[in-house]
Amino acid sequence: MAKDDKAGKGKGKGKSAKRAKSTTAAVPARAAGKGVKPVAAKAEKLSGKDYDKALRDMHVELVKLQEWVKHAGLKVCIVFEGRDGAGKGGTIKAITERVSPRVFRVVALPAPTEREKSQMYLQRYLSHMPAAGEIVIFDRSWYNRAGVERVMGFASDEQVKRFLNAAPMVEKAFVDSGVILLKYWLEVSMDEQTKRLEQRIHDGRKIWKLSPMDLKSYSRWYDYGRARDDMFQATDSSWAPWYAVRSDDKKRARLNIIKHILGRIPYKEAPREKIKLPKRQKQAGYKESNYPFKFIPEVF
Numbered sequence: 001m002a003k004d005d006k007a008g009k010g011k012g013k014g015k016s017a018k019r020a021k022s023t024t025a026a027v028p029a030r031a032a033g034k035g036v037k038p039v040a041a042k043a044e045k046l047s048g049k050d051y052d053k054a055l056r057d058m059h060v061e062l063v064k065l066q067e068w069v070k071h072a073g074l075k076v077c078i079v080f081e082g083r084d085g086a087g088k089g090g091t092i093k094a095i096t097e098r099v100s101p102r103v104f105r106v107v108a109l110p111a112p113t114e115r116e117k118s119q120m121y122l123q124r125y126l127s128h129m130p131a132a133g134e135i136v137i138f139d140r141s142w143y144n145r146a147g148v149e150r151v152m153g154f155a156s157d158e159q160v161k162r163f164l165n166a167a168p169m170v171e172k173a174f175v176d177s178g179v180i181l182l183k184y185w186l187e188v189s190m191d192e193q194t195k196r197l198e199q200r201i202h203d204g205r206k207i208w209k210l211s212p213m214d215l216k217s218y219s220r221w222y223d224y225g226r227a228r229d230d231m232f233q234a235t236d237s238s239w240a241p242w243y244a245v246r247s248d249d250k251k252r253a254r255l256n257i258i259k260h261i262l263g264r265i266p267y268k269e270a271p272r273e274k275i276k277l278p279k280r281q282k283q284a285g286y287k288e289s290n291y292p293f294k295f296i297p298e299v300f
Contacts, residue, residue, distance in 0.1 A: 046249070054255050055254070055255065058255065058258045059097065059098040062098065062262070063098060064267065064269050064270070065261075065262060065265060066099045066104065066135070067272070068270045069103060069133055069134070070270070072270075073133050074133070074180065074267075075132055075134060075178055075179045075180065076134070076136070076180045076182070076265060077130055077135075077179050077181050077182070078136070078137045078138070078182045078183075078184070078261065079141045079181070079183040080140070080184050080186065081140060081143050081147065081186070082185055082187065082247065083186075083188055083224055084193070084197065084217055085188060085192075085196035085214075086186035086187065086188040087186050087188065087247040087250050087253055088140070089139065089209070090250055091186070091247075091253065091254050091257055092106055092137055092139055094258065103134060103135055104137065105128075105134060105135070105136050105137070106137045107128045108138075108139035108140065109125075109128075121145060121163060122166075122170060125138075125142045129174065130179065142170075143235075145159065145163040146160060146163060146167075146227060146231040146234075147227050147231065148213070148217065151220050151223045151224055151227055152213065152216065152217065152220075164231065167234070167235045168239075168240070172240070175239045175240060180264070180265055181240045182264055182265075183241070183242050183243065184242075184243050184244075184245055184257060185228070185243070185245065186245050186247040187245065187246055187247060188247050188248060189248050190221060192248045193218070243260065245257055
């Protein structure tokens with residue numbers, strides 16, 4: 001049984017759940033050839049308190065999902081794509097904040113090495129695909145070829161064409177092998193992207209997120225738009241559809257994505273024994289050590 005309805009039980013009594021539900025992105029999966037429109041009616045601003053409450057309830061459900069994935073041996077792969085500053089990293093952090101990194105594995109590969117460049121293109125991604133009991137999240141994925149590599153000139157037109165032709169069949173092989181494959185495109189508006197990248201320039205906590213490549217790609221907005229449209233047209237299949245998410249409102253986007261994930265992966269509460277802490281052992285002559293431990297300064 002999918003947990004889309006169950007995931008909302010804890011939130012149904014609060015305003016936050018109603019708002020989050022009513023503002024779910026309504027971009028159809030078959031957005032191919034039409035462009036993805038980020039413009040939507042502005043919803044009431046989601047307060048930090050409402051967001052934290054809704055996220056906490058969803059974290060509980062994500063833990064239930066995690067335990068069921070381990071119990072049932074499910075294999076789940078979640079792909080996040082989008083322009084720089086679309087909110088992929090923040091969304092992944094919201095998903096993984098309260099779950100085990102041994103079950104939820106995040107894969108964010110660096111630029112390929114010279115050896116990897118000589119391999120079959122998809123080869124370096126295959127070793128990261130999930131085994132039974134795992135959920136693998138790709139922070140950018142094999143779709144780099146259709147996006148940044150195409151726009152920035154790292155792949156030829158012929159290489160991109162071959163990739164777009166092959167990707168649906170490769171993904172069908174994933175799905176046929178039992179992998180639950182979810183692909184999300186986070187759609188940020190031009191103005192919001194500018195705002196977020198400027199924040200990275202001036203915020204010492206975010207400066208590491210801004211690379212020379214980000215600056216180059218920022219100027220190529222419409223090239224990325226064409227690349228996105230062609231990618232949707234070629235790879236938005238019935239077995240591995242693209243789900244588009246309006247991400248100008250980061251908090252709502254995160255909640256909508258998590259709720260959607262919970263609704264797309266069949267799970268229920270895994271059986272487990274009742275937990276009770278055991279009694280501690282007796283002291284049996286042990287005495288506290290006089291060793292001069294080097295405690296750090298307690299300045300807070």
